[in-house]
Amino acid sequence: MQALILAGGSGTRFWPLSRRSLPKQFLVLEGDRSLLQATLDRQRPLVEPADVWVSTTAALASEVRRQLPEVPAAQVLAEPVGRNTAAAIGWALRSMPEAVRSGVVAVLPADHRVADGAAFRATLERAARVVERDDRVMTLGVTPDRAETGYGYLELAEELDAETGLRRVERFTEKPDLATARRFVDSAETLWNAGIFVFRGTTLLAHLARLEPAIGDGLEEIAAAPERTAELYARLPAISIDFAVMERLDGLATLPLDCGWSDLGSWAALAEVLPRDAAGNAARGDVQAIDSADNLLWADAGHVSVLGVSGLVVVRTGDAVVVVPRERAQDVKRLVEELAAGGREELV
Amino acid sequence: MQALILAGGSGTRFWPLSRRSLPKQFLVLEGDRSLLQATLDRQRPLVEPADVWVSTTAALASEVRRQLPEVPAAQVLAEPVGRNTAAAIGWALRSMPEAVRSGVVAVLPADHRVADGAAFRATLERAARVVERDDRVMTLGVTPDRAETGYGYLELAEELDAETGLRRVERFTEKPDLATARRFVDSAETLWNAGIFVFRGTTLLAHLARLEPAIGDGLEEIAAAPERTAELYARLPAISIDFAVMERLDGLATLPLDCGWSDLGSWAALAEVLPRDAAGNAARGDVQAIDSADNLLWADAGHVSVLGVSGLVVVRTGDAVVVVPRERAQDVKRLVEELAAGGREELV
Numbered sequence: 001m002q003a004l005i006l007a008g009g010s011g012t013r014f015w016p017l018s019r020r021s022l023p024k025q026f027l028v029l030e031g032d033r034s035l036l037q038a039t040l041d042r043q044r045p046l047v048e049p050a051d052v053w054v055s056t057t058a059a060l061a062s063e064v065r066r067q068l069p070e071v072p073a074a075q076v077l078a079e080p081v082g083r084n085t086a087a088a089i090g091w092a093l094r095s096m097p098e099a100v101r102s103g104v105v106a107v108l109p110a111d112h113r114v115a116d117g118a119a120f121r122a123t124l125e126r127a128a129r130v131v132e133r134d135d136r137v138m139t140l141g142v143t144p145d146r147a148e149t150g151y152g153y154l155e156l157a158e159e160l161d162a163e164t165g166l167r168r169v170e171r172f173t174e175k176p177d178l179a180t181a182r183r184f185v186d187s188a189e190t191l192w193n194a195g196i197f198v199f200r201g202t203t204l205l206a207h208l209a210r211l212e213p214a215i216g217d218g219l220e221e222i223a224a225a226p227e228r229t230a231e232l233y234a235r236l237p238a239i240s241i242d243f244a245v246m247e248r249l250d251g252l253a254t255l256p257l258d259c260g261w262s263d264l265g266s267w268a269a270l271a272e273v274l275p276r277d278a279a280g281n282a283a284r285g286d287v288q289a290i291d292s293a294d295n296l297l298w299a300d301a302g303h304v305s306v307l308g309v310s311g312l313v314v315v316r317t318g319d320a321v322v323v324v325p326r327e328r329a330q331d332v333k334r335l336v337e338e339l340a341a342g343g344r345e346e347l348v
Numbered sequence: 349m350q351a352l353i354l355a356g357g358s359g360t361r362f363w364p365l366s367r368r369s370l371p372k373q374f375l376v377l378e379g380d381r382s383l384l385q386a387t388l389d390r391q392r393p394l395v396e397p398a399d400v401w402v403s404t405t406a407a408l409a410s411e412v413r414r415q416l417p418e419v420p421a422a423q424v425l426a427e428p429v430g431r432n433t434a435a436a437i438g439w440a441l442r443s444m445p446e447a448v449r450s451g452v453v454a455v456l457p458a459d460h461r462v463a464d465g466a467a468f469r470a471t472l473e474r475a476a477r478v479v480e481r482d483d484r485v486m487t488l489g490v491t492p493d494r495a496e497t498g499y500g501y502l503e504l505a506e507e508l509d510a511e512t513g514l515r516r517v518e519r520f521t522e523k524p525d526l527a528t529a530r531r532f533v534d535s536a537e538t539l540w541n542a543g544i545f546v547f548r549g550t551t552l553l554a555h556l557a558r559l560e561p562a563i564g565d566g567l568e569e570i571a572a573a574p575e576r577t578a579e580l581y582a583r584l585p586a587i588s589i590d591f592a593v594m595e596r597l598d599g600l601a602t603l604p605l606d607c608g609w610s611d612l613g614s615w616a617a618l619a620e621v622l623p624r625d626a627a628g629n630a631a632r633g634d635v636q637a638i639d640s641a642d643n644l645l646w647a648d649a650g651h652v653s654v655l656g657v658s659g660l661v662v663v664r665t666g667d668a669v670v671v672v673p674r675e676r677a678q679d680v681k682r683l684v685e686e687l688a689a690g691g692r693e694e695l696v
Contacts (some may be wrong), residue, residue: 016653072519093639160463291680303668308676314669320651321664323671328656334638335653337546347651 001128002100002201003047004092005039007056007110008082009062012348013266013329013338016320017300020348025110029270036067036110042117042189046125047106053077053096054110055088080230082129085195086215086244090208093201094219101201109195113273115260123257127198130166135205137199137249138259139169147181150265150330152193152242155184160253167254172242191256194240194263204245212237212244258343265300268329269312271296273348284307285316296326320347349476350549351395352388352440354642355404355412355458360684360696361614361677363669365648368696374411377618384458394469395454401425401444402458403436428578429561430619433586434563434592435523438556441549442567446503451589452476455589457543461621463608471605475546478514478601485547485555485597487517488605489539492574495529498613498678500541500590503532508601517600533692539604541590542611552593560592604669606688616677619644633664668695 007025014024025036033041040052049070054077056064061078063326068076077092093101106124114120127138141154157170170191184190197204209216218236222229246252264270274282274296281289293310301318313329315322324332326336340348355373362372373384382387383390388400397418402425404412409426416424425440441449454472462468475486489502490529505518515582524532532538545552557564566584594600612618622630622644629637641658647664661677663670672680688696 008393016651177503233358288683288686290686299669302666303364303692305668305670307670307672307679307683309671309673312671316664316669318533318650319660320653321647321669322653322655323660323662324655325655325657328639331553331638331655335636335655337637338636339653344651 001048001051001104001106002096003052004089004105004107004112005036005045005052005054006085006088006195007036007054008088009061009109009111010057010082011111012333013305014270015332015336016317016322016347017298017315019289021059022063023107023111026067027082028230029264030113030274034067035264036064037114038114039108039110039112040068040071040116040119043108043124046121049296050260053092055079055092056224069191071100074132080233082238083233083236083237084206084261085241086212086239087218087233087243088304089221090205090215091222091233092109092219093338094223095192095204101139101179101237103200103206104131104205105199105201106196107197107220109263111264112194115273117336118257119259120257120261123259124198125253126164126197128254130161130164130255131198133201133202134253135200136253137204137246138197139246139254140194141169141323142194142261143289144185144192145187145188147178148192149175151175151177151263153181154191154193154254156189156191156254164255166253169246169249169254172247191254191259191347194261195242196257197241197246197251206298207245207249211248214240215244220288267298268326271313271326271329294326302325309328349397349399349452350401350444350452351391351473352403352437352455353384353458354402354436354454354543355384356408356427356436356456357459358405358430359459361630362618363684364665364670364695365663366434366645368413369407371408371459372612374415376624378461378614382415382575383461383612384412387456387458387460388416388419390411390462390465390468391454391456394473401440403431404426404442405663409694411416415602428581430586431581432586433589434556434560434587435566435581438553438563438567439570439584439590441553442571442631444636445566449553451548452479453547453549453552453673455543455545455612457604459562459612460542461610461612465607465623467607468605468609470609471603472544472546474512476661476682478509478512478603479546479548482601483548483551484599484601485552485577485594486545486601487594488544489517489541489602490542490609491606492538492540493535495526495533496540497523497526497529499611500534501525501529502539502541502602504537504539504602511605514601514603517594517602519596520595533689534663542605543590545589545594545603551621555593555597559596560587563587563592597668600634614677615644615646615663615672619661619677643676 052074053105058078152174155171157168160166222232276282280294283297286303287297288305290307292306296313351578382593400419405685406426457688475607500522503519505516570580628642631645634651635645636653640654646663
């Protein structure tokens with residue numbers, strides 16, 4: 001099995017720790033390994049670094065290679081420009097040798113958290129066996145533990161295989177309203193879409209060529225004239241693999257994944273998974289809290305003191321500080337957008 | 349008239365901007381002059397720097413001289429150790445030449461704010477004329493504009509002089525409860541004790557020798573054996589001039605001072621007097637606020653961003669950040685105490 005890690009993301013929700021040049025996948029949010037490095041570590045020994053491919057952008061490729069020296073440099077693929085996941089996955093698969101892409105490939109986001117790596121690998125291995133046997137396209141779905149409205153959901157159809165518990169996916173529903181999310185979770189007939197896919201590379205490329213011929217044709221043009229990659233790649237439609245392929249497949253199958261997964265979508269999501277003291281404060285670095293509860297206090301450089309505050313995210317880096325209530329942590333991106341609009345390039 | 353500026357304070361309420369080596373009087377909180385420098389500026393042309401004396405501690409004297417190059421260096425008096433205001437004022441007066449201390453001296457705290465310098469000087473000049481004429485000890489009292497429980501109050505007795513509106517002070521009341529403070533303000537028969545005194549130096553020394561002979565005798569010993577100052581000064585009782593003299597004088601007189609005075613007792617008090625934007629945020633330095641109201645946002649170094657917060661004090665220096673609700677700003681000292689107890693000398 002090969003692993004294709006998608007590490008081209010550019011989110012701003014962990015600002016000011018994350019920057020354009022150092023997006024979330026490169027951050028060390030727990031322990032001493034970045035999310036990208038943890039993604040690599042998590043596959044071992046099921047997939048060793050020699051069989052890992054990374055899709056990223058030209059701007060981020062050198063940091064990927066620096067963080068993952070075990071991965072062959074030629075297998076770190078730098079998109080000339082970001083064209084979303086359908087093009088990124090298609091190009092990565094088309095870049096693999098024929099013998100490699102005809103085997104099983106797992107697509108893995110570089111910026112998620114998994115608490116139980118063994119459970120993760122076990123499910124991935126079961127999915128790989130289904131793909132080897134049935135040549136299906138599979139998506140792993142996370143068993144939801146709350147009515148989260150920020151995620152995509154997989155609505156399940158009939159069981160395909162009693163032995164493995166394999167289910168067909170009926171429908172994708174992105175960011176439902178709260179009532180729908182509650183119904184989904186109560187029904188036990190939905191899973192969160194975690195963006196983790198398993199398939200034969202050649203099979204996925206065939207679906208992509210059939211469902212999005214502009215991408216399929218473009219990838220063949222690039223393969224025929226690699227010196228024109230920059231020009232041709234920029235012309236590929238920028239659409240997600242969910243929209244381009246997964247939501248349109250009749251036979252998409254899934255296995256439930258129960259491994260303590262989080263997409264770490266914001267500082268607040270990180271606060272949920274970090275260890276907390278008796279007052280509910282999660283802390284990193286040189287921080288001090290008096291009469292304060294349920295805060296995320298993060299000193300990447302220097303010292304942070306709080307007194308009499310609760311439910312806040314306070315993050316300090318060498319050059320910036322952000323203070324935001326946990327329930328509004330996802331709006332940190334608005335601060336970054338405003339700084340970018342104001343020409344504050346050194347801060348974004 | 350001579351001015352004696354008391355600049356030996358060591359408060360921690362403006363931490364992390366203020367430090368042991370840089371207490372509040374040295375901070376530039378408005379404009380481009382420190383509170384100490386503004387105290388000097390405010391007296392001019394009524395008192396020129398050649399007639400200014402500064403009482404400070406040995407640790408702070410070099411910063412006083414650096415900030416006030418106009419004041420003769422010999423008139424910056426460094427207490428060997430801090431022994432509170434009775435000893436500090438007494439020693440400064442005793443250090444003045446006889447001809448100087450027999451004239452009018454105004455004692456001025458170095459860390460207060462005055463919005464209307466002309467009004468301040470006019471009242472000071474009226475007080476000086478009273479002292480010249482009657483040889484009274486005077487304290488200037490600020491007309492209260494709210495029922496502040498953190499201040500000391502001067503309860504007024506009979507009018508001493510119809511022409512100047514001079515009143516005798518009946519009683520000092522320190523930090524009254526809220527009901528008492530409200531009664532004081534409603535009565536219009538009280539003033540805030542601002543720690544601003546005017547008297548003949550020789551007269552004050554005579555009162556001090558009579559009321560606190562340990563200080564009076566100690567000062568004479570120092571004058572007789574200046575080489576033993578460090579040893580003798582350390583033995584002086586550490587009591588305030590209010591307690592040692594002012595509260596015990598039968599004939600203490602006052603004039604009301606109406607000049608936009610604030611003692612700037614905390615970050616919250618500063619927030620009250622700084623200009624604010626339409627949302628009520630007072631800002632200094634490189635700060636950004638979205639959906640936020642009524643905050644004091646202070647970036648002494650680096651950048652500060654807030655989103656969705658209100659009523660906070662957020663201060664960033666080169667090495668530290670503090671976040672505290674405005675109504676708890678006075679408790680910043682607890683953070684400093686805890687840091688000091690933990691041996692964090694570099695931060696306090």
